[in-house]
Structures are given as C-alpha cells and as structure tokens.
Amino acid sequence: MDKLLIPRGLQRTTFEKFLLWIIPWLALLAVGAYAIYLCLAEGLFHTNMDNRFAFGIWIFLDLTVIALGAGAFFTGFLLYILRRKELKAVINSAVVIGLICYSGAVLVLMVDVGQPLRAWFTFWHPNTHSMLTEVTFCLTCYLIVLLIEYVPIVLKNRQLRQIPKFLVFEFELHKLMPVFAGIGTFLSFFHQGSLGGLFGVLRGRPFAFREELGIWPSTFFLFVISAAAAGPSFVMLTTTLVEKITRKRLVKDEVYRFLGKVSGCMLIIYVLLKSIDTLIWINSTSPGNGFPAFEFYATQSFGTWILFTEIVVLGLIPALVLLSSRLRQNKRYLFGAGFLVCSGIMLNRFVMTIQTLALPTLPFDNFLTYAPSWEEVAAFAFVIAYGVILYSLTFRYSVIFPQERELGQTNGELSMREFAQSRSVFKQPKFVTRLIDTFSSTK
C-alpha cells in the first residue's frame, strides 16, 4: 500500500525504517502538544516570561523562522519573475520549507498571545498605524498563498495524479504560479519589512529605535534584504541536509552555487546598508534620544563584540566567500558560508528582540536576564517536529526534487564508467545474457 504512494522511479526507504525515523519526531510533537496545552489551558505563566520580558524566545524564533522561510518568496521571485530556470530544482523544497516556517510561526504566535481567540479583532478593528497589523495582514495572506503553492506539490503524488481532475487542476494552477509568486513577493516584502519595523518604531526603546525613511523605520528595509539573503542560504542548507540524511543526490551542484551567489549578493548589500544604518544610529539617533549608543554595550554579556560578530564575522566574511566564484566551487566553503549567513541573520533577530528587551530604559533600572521554561522551548520543538514530519511525508510521497530521478540514474563517477562499459556490452546481440552478467559482476 505504502509502495503505491511513492513516486515511480524514486528510491525510498522501507516503510519500517520510515516509521523509525518518524516516531521520535512524533514523540517530540506530543511533548510540544502537552506544553501548548498547558499554555493555552492554564495561562502563559508557564512560559517564564514576565512584565519586563514581555516578548520571549517565541518572538525571536518567529522572526528567525520567518527570515529563514524567505527562501520561498525569493526563490519564487527569481524563478517565476526573473525566469532563473535553474531554480526549478529547489522551488518545491523552498515552498515546503516556507510553508513549514510560516505556519509554524503563526502557530507559536497563537500559543503565545494571551487571547488567541481574539486574533480576528485585528481584521475587524485594525490599527493601520501598527506594524503588527501590517504583519498580521500580510502573514495571513501569504500563508494562504503558500498553501496554494503547496497544493500542486501534493497533487503530484502518484495516486492523487491518477484522478484526472486533480492533475489538470495542478497543471492549470501551475501555469498561474507566476501570479502567486508575484503576490508572494509583494506580501513578503511588506511583512518581512514590518517585522523589522516592529522594533524600529519603538520610540521608547532607543536601542531598537531607528529614524524613518518614508513611513517605515530603516530596519524595515534591512529586514527585507537580510531575509532575501538568508532565504537562499537556508534552502541550500536544508537541501544538503536532506541529501545527507537520505544519502542521495537531489540537486545539481550548479544550483547550490547559484543559490550561494544570490545569497552573497543580497548579503553584501545588506552588510553595506546595515553598516551605514549603525553609524547613523550611533552618531545621531541614539544620542538624540538621550542614550549614548556605547552604553548599550557596556554590560558584560552584550559587548560591542556582538556588533562586530553580526556585521563582520557573520556578514562581511560569508558575503565575500559567496561572491568569490573560486571559493564557491568548494562545497565546504559554500555550505560553511551559508551556515554563517543563517547564523548572522539569527543573531540579528536575537539582538533586535532579546537584547532590546534586556536593556533597561529607566535610569534606575537593571539589565535583565530571562531563561525560557521547558514549556516555551517545547512549544517551539513542536514546530520543529511538525516541520520535519511534514517535510518527510512530502519528500516520501511527492516529488520535491525534480532532478532526483536524473541524478539517481547517473550516480556519481563510478556509474558513469559503468554507463560507458554497458554501452559496449549492449552492442552484442545476446544482450540479455550480458545484461545479467553485468549485474552479477558489478554488484
């Protein structure tokens, strides 16, 4: 039964092994579900957050996950709008990752707000001046777009495509994909930006407050660009991770290199703008609000090293590596740089959320520390487990990587040699004998 769901011509592990892989994640999912139940049924005191640390790791991880999920919109943009055909190899993967990241973020959001049942109020009584309103609107719309983009991937399942209506719908929907890619890009631009604006508008938090460019603070634009830099890198990293776990080649090397190059280009622009923004903030914005910028870095744990790490170690260095076509050839450098890019974006989101909250504003207040409770961590583990399970199911029962069949057939150099040999073997008339002989000798 399971076999008939797996796409033809793709090798998938046995159902037993697949179960063994899934069960631990299901266990984690159950633990997370229990934690979520505690938070929803008993109250948010389970999370260890407090009145001073009103946002905990959930906002930090939400921002990170959404930045990393940006691969979906940016890959879609490059493929459908700018017509970079080579990205066809990873678009499905990017969409699935995007869907997981966004739905996971919304899920955590629903757990960590006090009254999730009132979420619809934002649509009914929106405050158009709030960045969170922009985020809510765009996130909801984009999640719908991602679900629509995910539909064709599911409909490609071997049994579902037997139903002619599904297949035709998939075909027609796929033809219209550029529309969704365009809308996705548009929405992503706004919500990635407003997530940055979320902190940039906080006049009462001079560490995060930035001057406005137009109607948005500068962090709006920095977040958009950094998300566009992190997205391709994350797609690259997850894909190679899937390759490692499944021990298969799924994507051609040039696709990886192209993703790396895109990531590098966006990152260098980001690093440049971030540096300018930081200089303006240090010299004008922050002192203007009565806070000399370097005092923010005077505490033990958050020294200026964090600024250096964010901009140089995790920004400039990977950008230069990814931009060098020679270094990109080396997979170790390529993936290493990709990892640094993702870490850098993570650190940036960490600084914007956790450090902003930890720093005091009142002159007699203290630097604050906070440790998330197991319930809060487990709620996030729930999202990770859910993501792994959804990805695994999609990978097993649908075609995520269109190049997999091709790459599976010419498996590395050894196979190429076999291929060459077999050509000469087949020229003999009694080929069947030879065919069988070849099998016997090579295996």
Add this chain to the structure above:
Amino acid sequence: MKPYLVLIAGILFGAIIGWFAFPAILYHSSDQPLHFSHNTHTGESGGMACTDCHTTNETGRFQGIPSVIKCAECHASPIGESVSEKQLVEHYITPNVEIPWLVYSRQPDNAYFPHAAHVTLGKMKCEDCHGPHGSSDTLRIHYTNRISGYSRDVWGANISGFSSNRWEGMKMDKCVRCHGDNNRRDGCVSCHK
C-alpha cells in the same frame, strides 16, 4: 443545471438554519417571575412617569428596577382583583423578598452608561433607548445568550443585526453613531470601565 440547483438549495438551507435554528439554539428563553403591566401604572388609570419608579440617586447613579419597598408604597395590601397583584403581596411584599426580575437592558460588565449625562444633560427621553416598554401590558420573554450570558436586547431582536427602530439593539455601534452625530469626542475609557 443540476449543480446550480444544489447550490441554491444549499444557500436556502443555510439561510433557514441561520435565521431560525441558530437564534433558537443561541438564546435561552425564560419568563419573568411575575406578571407586570407597565401600562396599568403609566396609562390613564395609573398616570405615573418612568422616573417615579426608575430613579437616579444624588450621586447620579441609576437605581435600575425599584425594590419591593417601592411597590409596597402602594401595594402594601392588594388594591385590585388581579392574581398577579395577590402574588406580589403574598410572595414578595409581605415577606419582604426582592422579586428576581430579569433585566432586559443589562449591559456587559465593562460598559459604563451614565443615565444622568444622557437624561439630564442630553435631554434624552426614556423611549429613545428603551422603546415603548413603558406602555406595554405584559413583560416580554427574556432571552439570554447562552455564550455571553447577555440579554438578547444587547444584540437586538433581529438576528442579522439590522434594526428598524432606534431602541432595538444596544451595541457599541449605536452609542458611537449617536455620539458622532452629536459631535461628542470620547476615548475608549469614557464608556468602558
């Protein structure tokens, strides 16, 4: 053709459920503890005004439904022949037990409505908000929203939320519209507590 018929039938079915079944399920109906005729009191024979019984105190607080002491001023012993009057005297006035009236216009906990500001300063009449309640002969059935516990009068009798009369429904929209029409500028906490 058929799919359209199915669609129309579905819409009709949904409309019927929404219009009749949904309110029946949503609201719990109960009778008032005692038969009471406003008309008997306010009409030609009684000649009383609303404010004779429903008063505000010296700090401006609206007193709501009067207590049995107020009733006892006239009905210490039955003055008429009616069964309900006899009940009133026997069950409530003589043992001095308050009548558990169900209040039609009770607002949610967080709403603050000052009668003094509307009646004394705004020169509004009771009927403007309460309708012809004061000239009714019987008390209506009281409907309670099973989810919120509010009286149905808050939403209004019409399930669609539209009302043809001004006094039907007491939602925030109504307050806001009237305040807007009269150039009142308020913050949320002006009417919320």
Add this chain to the structure above:
Amino acid sequence: MVPWVYEFHWTAFHVTFLLIFFTVFVTVAATIIIALRRTQQDEQQHRMESIQWHSDFEDLAPAMKVCRHELNGDVQHRVCDNEFDCRSCTLHPVFSARKKKGSLLQYEVYGFSMPPYRLYHRGHTWVQQEDDGTFKVGIDDFGSRIIGRPHSIELPPIGSHLSVNGRGILVRRSDSTIRLLSPIDGEVIGHGNSEKGWYLKVRADNPERATTHLLKAEEVPNWILREMERLQFSFATSGVGATLADGGELVPDFHKHFPKADWDSVLGQMFLEA
C-alpha cells in the same frame, strides 16, 4: 472593514492600505477561480489526456527525452522539447530535409524483432499501414518482453477515439498497471489477435501526417540501445540485487528472471509514466 473603527477618518494612507489588501485578496481569489474554470474547460474539451502526457513528459529525466535526430545521427546532442510530437516541431522538417546515409534495414535489432516496415512510438508501440489505408497498432517486442504475461489487457472499445500520446491501452499485471501511449490519432475500428499478440485497427484522422512523428527504421537501433541502457538503470534504481544468468538464449519474458525488481517502477519508467 475599517469603518468599524470608532473615531475613524478616511485618509490617503487608509485608502492605499485597503486598496492594496483587497487587490491582493481579489487577485488570489480570481487566480484560483481562473484555474478552476480552466480545469472545467479542459475537461469539457477533452484535453485531459494531453495534459496528463504533458505532465508525464515534464517529469522525465533529460536522458529520456532524446531527440530522434540524435538517434539517427542528424545532430550531436538534442533534448526533445516538444513532448515527442514531431508534427508540430519546427526543427523536425529542417533535420529531415538533410540528406541521409542509406542504412541497413534490419529485422532484428539487438535480438528484438523490429521489422523495418513498421513505425515505432517512444512508448513501445508500433504502427503499420495496411493496404486499405488503415493502420494497425500493437506493442513492440521490447515492450511485450518487459511486460511479460499480463493479467489482463483493456483495449479501447471499437468506435472510440485515440490521440497521440494519450492513453491507448491499459495493461494490468499483478503488481502494476501500465497505460500504453497511443502512437496515432484516429478512431478504433477493430481489434485483432494474431499469434504474436493483439493489435488494434485504427482509421487515422489525417492519414497523410499520421506517422510523421513516429520513429523510422534508421532511428530504431540507437533508440533500442538507449532503451536497454534505460532498462538497466531502472533496474539499478529499483534496487534489484544480483540476478542469475540463464545462459546464452534470448529471454522472452524478462519478468520471470528478475522477480525481485521493483517492476512497478521499472515499467513506469520504460513506458514513460510518472
């Protein structure tokens, strides 16, 4: 939605915000409705088969989409981009016009019986023109050997219409169901059964151009060679281990000799089905 907000006043900012929101909303909804509508139209206009083939073709690895002109040596390397339908290909007439070297006509190609008077389709069916102008359609030797003994064969009923690359014949085996692609456009006018198996009689829609897209004898040897390679790799990916040699004779039924292979996968790949 905003007029519900109390103390609300329209500003350019609100108008823009709402305009953008509803534009997005309407575009998404409209796009889905268009997709559904087109699906319905495709269904009414019987485009399902061609879409199915389009989708199957899309999923084929580039190695499987070799152009026939690479097979006959007209061109060094070319991947078909026209779904194996040379009739609408712009390059096919150009290549065909070139002068051909005369090639030896073989009845047997690498041990398979591939008579040169037949034309072959990539999905392992053949077409043979009869004297009365009708066409005979059957499964080629290569195809019938990898299928082995089918459980049942479902031929299209007489009077039904076939279209190129659409579903022609359904072959059921215990472990797999395969649809054979139709090699030709036309109406089924009869079924037949010879000692070599079943065949269909088809009256072509356009006898002049009915066979333009089919492989000719000079392309067959290279094609069969590639198909054998493909077969080997499909065995490799289906995870079959070492298999026994049966001696030097041709094997009429492959199936018997590779019982452990994932036949469902092998047949799917060989008959160009995703």
Add this chain to the structure above:
Amino acid sequence: MDTTVEKKYKFGMVINLDKCNGCGACAVACAIENNVPPAVQKMNKRNGLTWLTISTVSNNEQYPQSETVFVPMFCQQCEKETPCMTVCPQNAVDVDPTTGIVGQVPQRCLGCRYCMTACPYHARYFNWWDPEWTDGMKQQLNPDVAPRMRGVVEKCNFCHSRLHSAKDKAATLGNREINPADYIPACVESCPNKAITFGDLNDTTAPITSLASNSNSFRFLSRLGTEPKVYYHSKKHWVRAMAEKAQTRSRQADGIAEEEFHG
C-alpha cells in the same frame, strides 16, 4: 440634542519624591480601587500584577552622605506619539481626546504584549494568571471597575471609575464640567504625606500647573519626546541628575532597583 463641545482636560500628576517615604499605601489603594487580583502563590515581582510599583534609588554615597528616594512608577500618560497606542494592532489603546488619559480596553486586547515592549516605563502589566479572589474579597470588588481576564494587558488609567463618578455627579446637577474635588485618584487620596498632586494641567489656576513647571520638577525619559503627564519633583540635585542621565549599568542578580549611581 445638545451639541456642546466638551471641555478639554489634561489630567496629570506631580509626585514629590522628597515627601515620599515608600510606605506603599498608594499601591495598596490602587489595587483595591481597580480590582487588581491578589497574588497567586507562584507569582514574583516580575510577573505579578500591579498598576503601581515603587522603586528604591540611592545615591550610593557613604554615610552620612547616603541618601535614598522612592520612585512610584506607573503609566506616565504620554501625550505625544504615545508609544503603546501606535503599536496596538487592534485599537485596544487610545488617548482620550477629552482628558488626555491613555485608555486600555482589556476586552479588546489580544494579549500580544507589543505595547508592553513599547512602553519605556514598564508600566503595563499582563495577566499571566487567571485572576482569583477569595469569596470575602469578591464581596469587596469595586462595581465601577470591570475585572480583567487572563491573557490581557492592563495599566493605570488615573482611576477612571472616579472620573465617571465625578461626571455622573456633575451631570445630576446639570453641570458639564466636573468639580475638581470630586475626581481624585486612589493613590493621591491615600498618600499619608500628600506627596502626590493631581489635577488638570490645562487649568492655569490649579496648583498642579505651577508645580509642574517648577524648575525642580522633571519627567523621566523626557528626551524621548513622548510628553508624559506625570511629573516628579525633588529639591535634591542628584535625583534630578539621575533622571536626566542614562547610566552605565552593571548586571545584578536581583532585578530591582539598587543602582550604582554617583550623583
């Protein structure tokens, strides 16, 4: 219908830090007035519910120069670019155009806590627990203030129920303007040292107006430009300097106010 435009008030406070002895009567009065539920067992200083906190700030000098002030901190009723109001996604926060009071409607609140992040005074509080009152305490709830549910944000609104009462009283007498003596927040009323002055900052004759513009009066974080309406007052130079100057802070194990300060 009467279409008279209402009087524009601008309610504010001046807290004389030199008079405050940190007794906490204001905090207790505030909690009782506004139905703030009592602490549950697992609560701590950081996640408990109060509308008013009192911090201790010392000048860190050796005896006999050592001095300490107590700073009552609550919603500062920012007048301009009110940080919490602009961020709320669903208009649960507003600045009353007639009184200048920043209102919070818990029934509209989603509990996203963005306003708490935005508030530089940390004067907003979240209901981390279900509010629980013992039966005896239930009898004492203030009927003029709606209790809040778990999962929403609440904060000081200058005892708004008392403004309602004052307005009611005035209306009964046919007045549109309230009698200033009728509207005194609970904290002001309860302060034994009369350290808090409350009143209308638009009223040039009110004592608060001259006190607020006194050179010894100041506001916390005034450089942020949010124009808070709560002023603090101290004759001590180091206190005023402390409020003006951002300090180099050191991490301390305990979250509350002992601070290194050199005045």
